Amino acid sequence: MSIDLKTIKHISKLSRISVDEKKAEKLAGDLNSIFDFIEKLNELKTDNVEPLTSVAETTLKLRSDEVKSKNLRDQVIKNSPKENEDYFVVPKVIE
């Protein structure tokens, strides 16, 4: 299998990470060597194997639907890079 530059550009778009040509080439090389290594899994026949969904064979605990944290607005906004009163501020979205 080979991951080409077009695929790298596509994944970078999905990942929301910008890549220039130089970085894309480096990433293509790295990802190809990693996927060569991952291809080993194809040696195994797994048609009749159920995928593992959780290592712990327990069912999720239920809890009552109660609000336990109140008035966290200041805490939630505290670390934001840019805010205006109670809002997170981002670059203009609507023209």
Place this chain on the structure above:
Amino acid sequence: MSDITKQSLSELVENIKGKKLSSREVTKAFVERSEKSKELNAYITEDYVNALNKAKTFDEKPNLDLKLPGIPMAVKDLFCTKDLRTTAGSKILNNFVPTYESTVTQNIWNEGAILMGKLNCDEFAMGSSNETSFFGNVQNPIDKNLVPGGSSGGSSSAVAAQLTPITIGTDTGGSIRQPASFTGTVGLKPTYGSCSRYGIVAFASSLDQAGPMAQNVKDCALLQEVISTYDEKDSTSIDFKRNEYSKELTKDIKGKKIGIPKEYRVDGMPKEIEDLWKKGIEYAKDCGAEIIDISLPHTNYALPTYYIVAPAEASSNLARYDGVKYGFRAEGENLIDMYEKTRSEGFGAEVQRRIMIGTYVLSSGYYDAYYLKAQKVRKLIKKDFDDAYKKVDAILTPSTPSSAFKIGEKTNDPVSMYLNDIFTVPVNLAGLPGISIPAGHDAKGYPLGLQIIGKAFDEQNILNIAYAMEEKINFKNNITDWWIE
């Protein structure tokens, strides 16, 4: 009392309880040693002034019934600490100050311990040498320019160099056990669901576990007893009866059946690792254990499985770093441009690589071929262990395929770096507990570790085996304080 920092955690606890030492004296000694050890680069954030004040407050009204009375402790910078910067070793969280405390660290402070600072680690715990940290390499106190392992490299370096009596790390594929092995210290990765993940910066949520890193097995058992609690804030926390690990610790392991998996004899394994393993088998026999050959047939598939599952979960977990709600933001021409620049400038190369792998294996058209396939193989790997545990109580393997390597030696080849975790990754995939104990030295004098893997929730058993073997091995770390200013 001289040489406070040379004492083990258990000794310090005893001396504080016996009023031979005050918290202030102990904290001051570790702070002073940490200040003289900047060359190791073990700390990302120091909190010494607050630590000394808290120690003073503790001494004014000491509660000596606590398990960690007035004990100073630095922790991996992946645990959120209220009002103290938590970076996960990343530029993207460089200015992040949590408004809440992780459950594991809260448990530690509830038992009387005092936070000294935050320890360096690979960025988002992705790495095996601490070289991916935005805050620079960490030195292994064993030798200059030697990696301390990773991702909990600041933690392993700080414990081995006695900058903190004990610490905690996190382990997703070996990040506690491999650095413990590289620094001649003890590291326990508990059963998945044993320690709460609440407030730990997430990497791969189905694999991540917090655990103790210590100078000896007894200290390790004591901290495990403190940090392992059921927590309703973590939906994968498991409500099982936890032992008082340090109180129930025993060297009597007579008749315990210990399995030796033949698949761990990997191609190209150095002879000194093979010899160490043989020596380990002899030590276990001397302790009265019965040695049984076993097979874990899918061992070779564990690393490729891990490098699908872990990046897939990471790409999803790290989607939250978008420059909007917290952390670093790069300016952009529009919203999408801002996201892309923030993530491109805020994440380091290894993290970007793993997000890309994860995004690819989860993307439309590839999900079945990669992610689903990996989850099926993960089932087979878990079944290998389930079958083996019908015959044995625990499994003994080397911790790593080599001793610590030099800084820069493996940074250009991601796959050779990933191979470091070949013996530790299967344990995370199966959600089992594993402990690494120092067991010898290689020809260069660098420490080598042995790993004991247990059944799920059987931490007590592997701690006991480690405790018994530790006495027979009688390991001594060769540390010369070369970095002290």
